[in-house]
Amino acid sequence: MSEEKTPRNLSEKVEKLYQFISKKWTGLIIHALMDEPKRFSEIHSFIPDLSKRMLNERIKELEHHGIVIRNVITERPIRTEYSLTKKGHELGKALDVVELWAKKWM
Numbered sequence: 001m002s003e004e005k006t007p008r009n010l011s012e013k014v015e016k017l018y019q020f021i022s023k024k025w026t027g028l029i030i031h032a033l034m035d036e037p038k039r040f041s042e043i044h045s046f047i048p049d050l051s052k053r054m055l056n057e058r059i060k061e062l063e064h065h066g067i068v069i070r071n072v073i074t075e076r077p078i079r080t081e082y083s084l085t086k087k088g089h090e091l092g093k094a095l096d097v098v099e100l101w102a103k104k105w106m
Contacts, residue, residue, distance in 0.1 A: 020065065024054075026061070028046075029055070029062065030067065031095065031099070032046040034089070034096075037071065037083035038081060040080065043055060067087055068083070068088055070082055071083060
């Protein structure tokens with residue numbers, strides 16, 4: 001008697017997640033923000049091949065999805081920092097497992 005495996009259904013939410021995190025640079029931006037908030041230029045320095053235009057676009061997408069928050073610090077000099085929300089940190093922790101896999105297998 002052989003056991004039949006039931007196929008894993010792909011839910012709409014899971015499909016949306018994979019489409020979102022598979023966009024180029026998204027995972028690296030989340031990785032860059034895992035330890036501490038960073039200014040735009042610090043994120044750009046962390047990922048030098050990422051253009052400023054694309055970084056701006058990805059940051060806006062991450063903000064739209066509630067993963068990154070933009071903080072304006074009004075002390076002189078005025079500056080803007082980006083940090084992960086609770087939702088963003090949870091996603092970052094999930095991506096840490098993928099990073100461990102990459103270190104082992106890539």
